[in-house]
Amino acid sequence: MANKNWILMVTAQTPTNIAVIKYWGKRDETLILPINDSISVTLDPEHLCTTTTVAVSPSFESDKMWLNGKEISLSGGRYQSCLREIRRRANDVEDEEKGISIKKQDWDNLKVHIASFNNFPTAAGLASSAAGFACLVYSLAKLMNVKEEQGKLSAIARQGSGSACRSLFGGFVKWIMGKEANGSDSMAVQLATETHWDDLVIIIAVVSSRQKETSSTSGMRESVETSPLLHYRSKEVVPKRILQMEEAIKTRDFPSFAKLTCTDSNQFHAVCLDTSPPIFYMNDTSHRIISYMEKWNRSQGTPQVAYTFDAGPNAVLIAPNRKVATLLLQRLLFYFPPSADTDLSSFVIGDKSLLKDAG
Ligand code: ADP
Ligand code: DP6
Ligand code: CO
Numbered sequence: 001m002a003n004k005n006w007i008l009m010v011t012a013q014t015p016t017n018i019a020v021i022k023y024w025g026k027r028d029e030t031l032i033l034p035i036n037d038s039i040s041v042t043l044d045p046e047h048l049c050t051t052t053t054v055a056v057s058p059s060f061e062s063d064k065m066w067l068n069g070k071e072i073s074l075s076g077g078r079y080q081s082c083l084r085e086i087r088r089r090a091n092d093v094e095d096e097e098k099g100i101s102i103k104k105q106d107w108d109n110l111k112v113h114i115a116s117f118n119n120f121p122t123a124a125g126l127a128s129s130a131a132g133f134a135c136l137v138y139s140l141a142k143l144m145n146v147k148e149e150q151g152k153l154s155a156i157a158r159q160g161s162g163s164a165c166r167s168l169f170g171g172f173v174k175w176i177m178g179k180e181a182n183g184s185d186s187m188a189v190q191l192a193t194e195t196h197w198d199d200l201v202i203i204i205a206v207v208s209s210r211q212k213e214t215s216s217t218s219g220m221r222e223s224v225e226t227s228p229l230l231h232y233r234s235k236e237v238v239p240k241r242i243l244q245m246e247e248a249i250k251t252r253d254f255p256s257f258a259k260l261t262c263t264d265s266n267q268f269h270a271v272c273l274d275t276s277p278p279i280f281y282m283n284d285t286s287h288r289i290i291s292y293m294e295k296w297n298r299s300q301g302t303p304q305v306a307y308t309f310d311a312g313p314n315a316v317l318i319a320p321n322r323k324v325a326t327l328l329l330q331r332l333l334f335y336f337p338p339s340a341d342t343d344l345s346s347f348v349i350g351d352k353s354l355l356k357d358a359g
Pocket of ligand 1: 050
């Protein structure tokens with residue numbers, strides 16, 4: 001490797017995921033081990049995804065990263081964990097065309113440059129940390145010829161951001177909390193592929209793309225420390241709900257799916273209110289959207305639309321098919337026209353191709 005004039009690059013794209021049974025609370029902050037299982041749906045990568053390019057060259061003097069065009073520090077434990085775990089599993093890489101030959105042991109000394117872009121708001125409650133860290137781990141693993149299966153990679157992405165482990169699979173995904181103290185069994189598994197329930201349509205109402213005041217990481221830390229409701233939720237409520245949700249997904253039972261999704265989102269936000277001092281992720285527009293959906297569902301006697309809100313004010317609405325989705329969009333445009341008054345800026349619509357495979 002006397003020649004220092006080469007550079008090897010890999011680009012990957014990873015979609016975000018939205019939890020329908022939420023992860024909120026860690027039992028281990030460093031390894032990122034959760035206090036309950038969670039289930040999510042992976043979104044259409046065209047609309048909400050991260051694109052990350054990782055490059056290696058002997059001329060690079062240190063690991064560096066740019067997020068949405070701005071240099072960020074990699075000194076945080078999460079980035080270091082991901083880099084360390086991937087480097088540890090690196091293999092030989094040969095690129096005959098470029099005359100590059102990297103040996104397994106070279107990776108310890110080679111530095112990487114990482115450039116990542118989110119095509120949706122960062123740190124606004126649309127799971128940028130999920131798409132971001134999944135993409136980081138996936139692209140580094142490709143660059144360094146890591147041969148681990150997807151589940152093992154998910155356990156590494158988990159150490160970047162918990163929700164990221166679920167973005168390495170398409171379709172419906174469960175993050176199994178695991179029992180081991182070292183986190184070896186805390187990883188994501190695919191419950192159903194992206195084609196299993198492809199009638200579903202997701203519409204995201206971007207209520208605000210501003211960065212939230214309380215990051216998910218600090219919000220859930222405060223909830224673990226102060227909310228009695230969270231402990232009740234993780235022990236008594238979520239385990240049963242996970243089984244019911246798995247069944248609803250398996251049988252494509254939309255009314256049950258919708259009921260569980262809405263109830264779980266509401267309990268998560270109740271936990272935020274039960275935290276001291278309380279955390280407000282939703283705003284007036286979010287609350288008005290909930291009231292409207294509840295009224296609509298009640299008027300029909302059976303759920304027409306599911307809603308869920310992550311740690312931010314943006315609404316994720318799930319319709320059972322295109323017909324209801326069209327109606328939903330018409331109603332949203334009528335009752336919630338994007339305007340400065342409501343903060344509502346746009347709607348992002350996922351097609352039936354919305355449940356795509358990651359990577
Ligand atoms: P969100 O609701 O968007 O997931 P979080 O508070 O969970 O918000 O996480 C936001 C943080 O995730 C950002 O401040 C940044 O540190 C990290 N992040 C976001 N996007 C990326 C990315 N593409 N690559 C690496 N890290 C990212
Ligand atoms: C409300 O995965 O962003 O979106 O693990 O600290 O990075 P860290 O937190 P993060 O939390 C996500 C919380 C949530 C629910 C969910 O995605 O399950
Ligand atoms: Co996040």
